[in-house]
Amino acid sequence: MRLTCVTLALVVALVLAACTSASRTRRAAPPRPALATTTAAVPASTTTTSAPAPSPTTRPARPGTSAAVAPAASAFHSSVTTIDAATAATMTSSWRPGCPVALSDLRVLTLSYWGFDRASHDGRLVVNSRAAQPLTTVFRRLFDLRFPIERMQPIDAYGDDDASVAADNTSAFNCRPPDGGGGWSEHAYGLAVDVNPLRNPYVHADGTVKLAVSRPWVDRSQQAPGMLHAGDPVVGAFASIGWGWGGSWSGLRDYQHFSANGH
Numbered sequence: 425m426r427l428t429c430v431t432l433a434l435v436v437a438l439v440l441a442a443c444t445s446a447s448r449t450r451r452a453a454p455p456r457p458a459l460a461t462t463t464a465a466v467p468a469s470t471t472t473t474s475a476p477a478p479s480p481t482t483r484p485a486r487p488g489t490s491a492a493v494a495p496a497a498s499a500f501h502s503s504v505t506t507i508d509a510a511t512a513a514t515m516t517s518s519w520r521p522g523c524p525v526a527l528s529d530l531r532v533l534t535l536s537y538w539g540f541d542r543a544s545h546d547g548r549l550v551v552n553s554r555a556a557q558p559l560t561t562v563f564r565r566l567f568d569l570r571f572p573i574e575r576m577q578p579i580d581a582y583g584d585d586d587a588s589v590a591a592d593n594t595s596a597f598n599c600r601p602p603d604g605g606g607g608w609s610e611h612a613y614g615l616a617v618d619v620n621p622l623r624n625p626y627v628h629a630d631g632t633v634k635l636a637v638s639r640p641w642v643d644r645s646q647q648a649p650g651m652l653h654a655g656d657p658v659v660g661a662f663a664s665i666g667w668g669w670g671g672s673w674s675g676l677r678d679y680q681h682f683s684a685n686g687h
């Protein structure tokens with residue numbers, strides 16, 4: 425009988441032990457929801473981690489070009505910056521109080537372009553803020569086409585439009601009246617661009633040009649690099665953002681000139 429009691433006690437002890445063990449196992453189960461919560465939080469933290477990836481300072485034209493800190497010479501790159509005090513101080517020819525656009529509404533575009541030396545260069549165009557992105561699209565297209573551009577600097581590097589044209593300098597903003605007219609040119613709003621202006625001259629209805637240095641380029645049957653003709657992909661690139669071309673006007677023709685409103 426004592427033996428049976430001991431046996432019973434042992435059995436009870438074993439059962440209790442088993443129960444405790446089972447209960448421990450059961451108690452181990454609840455953490456699952458907590459685990460699931462932790463797992464669910466991972467994507468959120470991944471998103472946070474990946475958020476800073478796009479560079480805040482460079483505005484790459486394409487996602488593929490953003491990774492390169494020092495882009496390859498053949499890769500198009502661009503940036504859009506506001507007119508800071510240092511830049512404003514250089515704009516002594518192109519802007520003055522009373523111009524139809526405030527400096528705060530202008531931007532400096534830095535753009536890759538192909539020179540006649542077949543090398544990639546960085547140029548700068550001053551444009552209206554609302555034209556910054558569309559024009560970046562256009563100049564990316566010109567780069568892809570390898571369309572040669574002689575130079576690309578703000579008009580202030582030359583002092584006035586005639587000197588800029590003589591240097592075949594591609595430029596945009598210039599607070600001035602239109603050629604032979606009153607009011608403001610579209611350039612005064614930063615909504616016009618002159619491309620290779622020496623070899624794409626402003627030709628009066630009688631066939632004369634304003635600057636004698638442009639005379640070799642009056643004959644538009646020539647097909648020299650950097651010239652613009654109707655149907656060119658360059659003209660098409662500007663047309664794709666809704667900009668008109670002065671080479672399609674009747675009477676006088678301004679072969680260098682593209683503008684947002686076509687004037």
Ligand SMILES: [Zn+2]
Pocket residue numbers: 611616617618678680681682
């Ligand atoms: Zn123009």
